[in-house]
Amino acid sequence: MRVVVDLSRCQGYAQCAFLAPEAFRMHGEEALMYNPTPDDTQREQVMRAAAACPLQAILVDQLEEQNALAGASPS
Numbered sequence: 001m002r003v004v005v006d007l008s009r010c011q012g013y014a015q016c017a018f019l020a021p022e023a024f025r026m027h028g029e030e031a032l033m034y035n036p037t038p039d040d041t042q043r044e045q046v047m048r049a050a051a052a053c054p055l056q057a058i059l060v061d062q063l064e065e066q067n068a069l070a071g072a073s074p075s
Contacts, residue, residue, distance in 0.1 A: 004058075
């Protein structure tokens with residue numbers, strides 16, 4: 001899983017930091033720090049955090065699913 005946050009859109013509401021504290025944290029009152037490649041054990045929390053962002057500034061790329069689909073042959 002890969003996470004990208006559009007920091008120009010982020011307004012520091014910190015919903016992500018509350019829902020997935022191991023992947024997202026606030027540095028000061030406005031600066032968001034995040035792990036761009038969180039562990040798969042954090043998947044559910046990260047997905048909830050992305051969905052809760054009021055500005056939809058968090059993009060989650062499901063690398064494993066894309067790799068599985070690319071390896072599947074058409075029947």
